[in-house]
């Protein structure tokens with residue numbers, strides 16, 4: 001029997017993603033309720049959020065601006081007209097019985113983004129309101145309770161649903177696509193891009209087809225994928241599941257499946273027959289939106305540098321493609337880097353500090369760079385001391401933590417603790433001589449052929465000079481003294 005690995009070679013994987021990005025407006029899409037996360041349940045639920053009869057939605061202009069900005073960032077066209085539609089379905093978190101969304105006239109169409117040089121088409125991006133949240137029995141700590149609670153704070157939070165073309169061909173590409181989408185919405189400031197907290201959510205459509213077949217295979221849609229790891233695992237699982245079905249002569253059914261993180265499998269949620277008929281019709285309480293060229297231009301003028309442009313700029317400044325990619329993934333750090341890039345004598349040293357010791361410190365403390373006391377100007381000060389040779393790189397690595405915690409200037413720390421490089425060779429020679437004299441056995445062994453002992457002597461001198469001596473000078477002096 002053929003192994004899964006062999007079977008996989010026979011099939012091409014086809015993936016299209018639907019990503020919901022929660023837009024970072026202060027108030028909801030159709031009323032003045034706030035959107036802040038974690039407030040007391042139902043404290044942000046005016047009659048409009050509750051869907052009371054007779055209330056009227058008022059469109060939040062900031063939502064439209066963000067929709068346009070995102071559309072432009074995704075290289076989309078912004079049609080002159082778009083409109084809102086009612087999508088009807090019944091669920092306890094949707095009291096008015098319909099969601100206001102956009103159906104046939106979305107705010108943005110025909111875009112694309114690049115991932116690793118490959119272009120992924122964006123079919124459309126449309127605005128809609130989020131539903132509320134159900135807190136199920138047990139989850140609220142009321143053990144054994146048999147009911148669910150409804151929190152409508154989230155109802156009416158603005159979302160932008162971004163639908164890709166079925167251009168994605170592997171779990172790696174799916175991950176790269178969502179990563180880049182997340183970078184884009186974060187950098188343009190419309191969404192915080194947090195998959196784990198649900199401010200970005202993705203539904204994955206997957207099918208397989210034998211290589212060479214023109215038509216797509218039947219797809220399954222997977223929901224509940226809320227981390228990059230889950231995204232990749234769910235895709236990998238689903239590819240195998242579908243190939244097995246086809247290999248056994250069966251047919252993949254078009255259905256919605258749920259990713260089960262604990263079991264590592266997808267499970268059927270509802271089949272096509274049970275699929276909702278949403279009976280879309282134009283929302284009668286909202287006028288169609290006319291978006292003028294001037295409006296689009298006004299929004300365009302607020303567009304910041306996009307991740308792709310930023311990476312290219314770094315590469316042009318001499319960073320490797322890898323380094324450029326890694327730093328752009330950490331937005332706050334990249335924006336910090338932008339403030340030092342033209343002021344430091346050596347950008348690679350700055351990058352090494354940011355990506356090395358500083359990143360390690362941020363990860364350990366689960367914070368971003370803006371939550372430390374280090375400022376761009378002070379990092380420049382540190383790099384200058386290293387580049388001028390006032391302190392060694394080792395000392396720099398020691399004091400960067402102090403700088404992150406206290407906000408002190410590198411210069412002051414170096415002065416206070418006496419950390420500047422010992423530039424006087426005779427002082428180093430004196431220390432080296434002392435160490436050679438104090439270790440006659442090691443000297444003899446070294447001279448007798450145990451070359452490795454050289455490191456011992458270097459280490460001793462380093463220790464004695466507290467890392468303040470130039471390693472090359474130590475080496476030269478020791479070679480001479482031990483010859």
Ligand code: ADP
Pocket residue numbers: 014015016017018163164165166167205206207216217218219
């Ligand atoms: P729906 O609105 O019913 O979810 P769409 O046609 O809008 O259906 O497609 C949703 C997503 O599914 C899109 O991202 C699209 O690229 C993707 N898709 C469509 N057909 C396939 C297929 N055969 N295999 C994989 N993905 C597909």
Ligand code: MG
Pocket residue numbers: 018203221
């Ligand atoms: Mg869908």
